[in-house]
Amino acid sequence: MQAPFTDPRSFKSAYKRFKFGIKKSAYMDLIQELKRDNSSLRQLADQEMSQQAGKSSFRRRPNFERVRSQATSLFTSLQRSLHITCQAPHEVNLCVPTPRSDQDVSFRLVLHHKTALASSWLYEEAEVRPMSSKPNLSVHGDGNTAGGKGSGTKSANRVTFAQSQTVATKTTRLAGIGSSAAEIHDLCGSISRFRSSRCETCLGVLTDPSRDLQHALFWPSAPVVDRTSSLGMLSLGELLSQQAGQSLSVAETKHLAVELSACVLRLYDTPWLSKQWGRNEITLFKRGNKILAEYPFISAKMVAVPALTGTSGHAYFQSGPAISNETVFALGILLIELCLRQPFDQLILPSERDPDGTKNEMSDYYAALRLLDQVDDTAGHRYGDAVRRCVRGHFEQRTTSLDNEAFRRAVYDGVVAEIQDDANQFFGRA
Numbered sequence: 529m530q531a532p533f534t535d536p537r538s539f540k541s542a543y544k545r546f547k548f549g550i551k552k553s554a555y556m557d558l559i560q561e562l563k564r565d566n567s568s569l570r571q572l573a574d575q576e577m578s579q580q581a582g583k584s585s586f587r588r589r590p591n592f593e594r595v596r597s598q599a600t601s602l603f604t605s606l607q608r609s610l611h612i613t614c615q616a617p618h619e620v621n622l623c624v625p626t627p628r629s630d631q632d633v634s635f636r637l638v639l640h641h642k643t644a645l646a647s648s649w650l651y652e653e654a655e656v657r658p659m660s661s662k663p664n665l666s667v668h669g670d671g672n673t674a675g676g677k678g679s680g681t682k683s684a685n686r687v688t689f690a691q692s693q694t695v696a697t698k699t700t701r702l703a704g705i706g707s708s709a710a711e712i713h714d715l716c717g718s719i720s721r722f723r724s725s726r727c728e729t730c731l732g733v734l735t736d737p738s739r740d741l742q743h744a745l746f747w748p749s750a751p752v753v754d755r756t757s758s759l760g761m762l763s764l765g766e767l768l769s770q771q772a773g774q775s776l777s778v779a780e781t782k783h784l785a786v787e788l789s790a791c792v793l794r795l796y797d798t799p800w801l802s803k804q805w806g807r808n809e810i811t812l813f814k815r816g817n818k819i820l821a822e823y824p825f826i827s828a829k830m831v832a833v834p835a836l837t838g839t840s841g842h843a844y845f846q847s848g849p850a851i852s853n854e855t856v857f858a859l860g861i862l863l864i865e866l867c868l869r870q871p872f873d874q875l876i877l878p879s880e881r882d883p884d885g886t887k888n889e890m891s892d893y894y895a896a897l898r899l900l901d902q903v904d905d906t907a908g909h910r911y912g913d914a915v916r917r918c919v920r921g922h923f924e925q926r927t928t929s930l931d932n933e934a935f936r937r938a939v940y941d942g943v944v945a946e947i948q949d950d951a952n953q954f955f956g957r958a
């Protein structure tokens with residue numbers, strides 16, 4: 529048997545190995561330490577996130593139900609008045625800009641004749657302000673106006689704005705224009721006449737007798753549609769699938785995520801927003817080459833036969849047992865698309881489909897789950913966690929119906945407010 533270090537070279541080599549062994553063990557200790565530190569950092573970040581979530585529960589939640597009721601009433605009024613003399617289909621695009629207060633709600637409408645027909649107008653934009661048709665009702669905004677639960681004292685001749693902030697000026701303006709504030713019975717026919725009297729006054733009011741609500745139409749003081757160039761109208765679907773010749777910037781996706789998250793609570797379960805809603809029902813306008821991402825419109829088709837009225841009927845995902853609330857899951861898909869800037873269908877792997885390439889009831893859910901890490905890496909944990917809640921449906925509530933107030937509050941706190949905070953952080957407003 530030979531001693532191990534008779535040869536000086538073998539001793540040197542063994543020493544090097546020994547020295548490396550010591551170095552390696554120190555290196556492994558460092559790695560362990562780094563892992564512990566990373567874990568601590570992650571815990572601290574999580575704690576900060578939960579504290580932020582806690583903060584959002586103290587923030588004032590907007591009165592989305594009031595907006596939702598007014599938007600439903602507006603749809604009924606439009607459906608009632610658009611096809612009196614014109615039987616062509618109309619596309620109606622609705623934008624609900626974030627109001628400065630619950631009493632300052634206004635809608636933006638872009639009406640559009642999709643088909644070339646013998647009409648004097650192709651598209652028209654209007655600002656709509658809901659009003660109570662009852663006297664002195666809800667001037668201070670009690671949230672019951674739209675539901676028609678007021679005193680029952682009716683006065684068809686008197687019109688009062690429901691917005692307390694602007695009530696003085698708007699009422700004066702409305703009262704001052706006399707006959708031009710008359711009720712509009714035939715909207716499509718009237719638009720031609722309105723165009724020749726373009727001014728900053730109320731064009732007239734649409735009435736929804738079922739809710740004691742009226743909707744005053746104004747020419748917008750700051751139009752979204754640029755009338756000096758081509759219409760510049762495109763769907764989010766066209767943008768995501770690169771059919772529009774341009775793509776969204778990160779800032780534009782942040783604006784869209786904020787507005788579309790709030791859209792769920794403003795418009796769920798109304799004719800504007802079915803459970804299957806998504807990129808093809810979202811219309812954007814361009815001013816020059818700039819996409820007006822702060823003003824996404826929800827598009828609905830209105831036809832003379834009401835049974836065919838509503839959104840386009842696109843299917844964005846298959847319903848299945850894993851999806852607890854389809855409207856919220858649809859938002860999750862949309863938020864994934866905005867983050868990864870691709871249509872969701874292109875992100876589903878062949879292994880998540882059936883062998884024949886079709887989707888099954890778990891395909892969309894599994895694909896969305898898989899993409900959550902990618903969303904985290906791309907947009908950060910706050911955005912990622914909001915998407916995670918939409919996809920998994922985890923809101924720590926007994927019910928997952930948006931008809932339930934507690935669930936709506938949880939969706940607001942866990943998704944809408946978080947997406948807003950994420951955007952504030954991105955734009956340096958936090």
Ligand SMILES: [Zn+2]
Nearest residue numbers: 614616647716
């Ligand atoms: Zn028409």
